[in-house]
Amino acid sequence: MKVGIDLIHFATADYYLGLDTFAAEKHIDVEKFTIGIGQEKMSIAPPDEDVVSLAAKAAAPILRQIDTNEISAVLFATETGVDQSKSAGVFLHGLLGLPNRCRVVEFKHACYAGAAALQMATTMIRANSKEKVLVIAADIAKYDVDTSGEATQGCGAVAMLITESPRIIAIEAGSGYYTDDVMDFWRPNNRTTALVDGKYSTKVYLNSLKHAWEHFTEQTNRTFNDIDYFCYHIPFTKMAEKAHKTLIKKTGADVTQDQFEAQTLASQIYNRIVGNSYSASLFVSFISLLDNNRQSVEGKRISFFSYGSGCVAEFFTGIMQSGYEKVLMTQEHQRKIAQRKPLSYQEYLDFYKQADSVIENIVYPLTNKGPYRLAGIKDHKRYYEKTN
Numbered sequence: 042m043k044v045g046i047d048l049i050h051f052a053t054a055d056y057y058l059g060l061d062t063f064a065a066e067k068h069i070d071v072e073k074f075t076i077g078i079g080q081e082k083m084s085i086a087p088p089d090e091d092v093v094s095l096a097a098k099a100a101a102p103i104l105r106q107i108d109t110n111e112i113s114a115v116l117f118a119t120e121t122g123v124d125q126s127k128s129a130g131v132f133l134h135g136l137l138g139l140p141n142r143c144r145v146v147e148f149k150h151a152c153y154a155g156a157a158a159l160q161m162a163t164t165m166i167r168a169n170s171k172e173k174v175l176v177i178a179a180d181i182a183k184y185d186v187d188t189s190g191e192a193t194q195g196c197g198a199v200a201m202l203i204t205e206s207p208r209i210i211a212i213e214a215g216s217g218y219y220t221d222d223v224m225d226f227w228r229p230n231n232r233t234t235a236l237v238d239g240k241y242s243t244k245v246y247l248n249s250l251k252h253a254w255e256h257f258t259e260q261t262n263r264t265f266n267d268i269d270y271f272c273y274h275i276p277f278t279k280m281a282e283k284a285h286k287t288l289i290k291k292t293g294a295d296v297t298q299d300q301f302e303a304q305t306l307a308s309q310i311y312n313r314i315v316g317n318s319y320s321a322s323l324f325v326s327f328i329s330l331l332d333n334n335r336q337s338v339e340g341k342r343i344s345f346f347s348y349g350s351g352c353v354a355e356f357f358t359g360i361m362q363s364g365y366e367k368v369l370m371t372q373e374h375q376r377k378i379a380q381r382k383p384l385s386y387q388e389y390l391d392f393y394k395q396a397d398s399v400i401e402n403i404v405y406p407l408t409n410k411g412p413y414r415l416a417g418i419k420d421h422k423r424y425y426e427k428t429n
């Protein structure tokens with residue numbers, strides 16, 4: 042049985058901070074960002090945007106194409122959960138009017154949880170082919186102002202419908218895993234911003250890639266040359282470049298510069314202008330490949346490397362299905378990215394300083410351009426609304 046991604050769509054915030062604006066504010070050479078870390082813009086969420094409203098924006102165009110009563114589970118992956126107890130997925134379930142006969146749960150492990158949710162969904166469908174699972178990966182990457190992480194913020198949500206006989210990609214059995222209890226990036230319960238040991242985190246990422254690859258090859262007997270395109274977790278695009286170089290060195294593959302670029306560049310285009318979206322970032326990279334690759338990727342094998350600090354990593358692959366182009370939502374993605382409004386550094390700070398989940402009562406001004414938003418918090422309860 043083929044199981045995988047039948048439909049995929051992503052959403053990001055309506056605002057961005059250019060790293061040129063950021064560099065001017067901080068008196069840093071802009072090439073540190075555009076070349077050194079390979080980023081141009083970071084999507085910035087206004088106060089009335091959170092992972093639930095982003096997820097609703099990502100999922101709604103998928104749900105319009107199917108009978109929503111068929112959704113049997115919502116698996117919501119996020120590092121930026123909105124409640125310590127209630128799953129973000131249940132807020133989403135209510136906002137989108139999903140059926141009551143549905144399982145909903147939140148998955149967490151830093152940037153890794155999206156891959157875990159996807160793999161769990163494929164397992165559920167292999168056990169019962171009638172299941173249709175909505176997988177969400179949504180995050181708002183937020184670090185303290187004036188720390189090294191500040192330039193690597195961003196936000197986004199990816200919604201994926203996981204089914205039998207998928208129209209986009211069939212996920213192949215056989216994964217490589219790697220877990221190690223390290224402190225490279227973490228966020229204690231009282232904080233809305235992540236703490237990170239930046240340089241160390243890049244080293245742990247690359248080390249995890251090597252270990253996950255080793256396990257993957259033992260599980261599948263596949264080699265580097267069996268893979269046509271490589272999607273990596275992208276906190277910033279230079280990280281994906283370093284990852285690909287590391288994999289080439291590890292495998293001893295003979296890859297020209299042109300081949301290197303063909304294998305990786307299309308999958309970085311959106312991430313470069315959206316920024317980090319933690320659990321969603323790997324799937325934004327996949328969408329970027331599908332929307333931007335010059336040649337069709339029909340029949341090609343795509344690899345996915347998911348890395349969640351702390352750390353859990355997984356390497357797996359899928360095969361692109363024939364006719365996949367017909368169900369892509371490329372124009373919606375491109376329009377949404379292009380329509381974002383640039384922020385001055387002060388406007389970004391004003392958004393940034395608006396604390397959210399710890400507030401007891403607040404009514405948010407309409408800043409998010411919809412169609413879904415966080416309307417307010419009353420007696421610690423969050424209220425969402427559809428705006429258009």
Ligand code: CAA
Nearest residue numbers: 070072073076077078189190193239240242243246276350
């Ligand atoms: N022109 C061109 N390049 C320049 C430059 C200039 N003017 N100035 C600096 N650079 C280069 C540097 O040489 C360096 O390149 P290398 O990495 O190849 O050596 C690069 O730009 C970055 O410069 P610094 O190392 O000085 O930058 P920094 O101290 O500000 O830290 C960072 C960079 C560690 C990535 C930081 O942005 C950070 O902490 N980010 C958050 C953590 C993160 O994203 N970690 C990634 C792995 S963990 C993960 O993937 C999970 C997750 O999503 C968080």
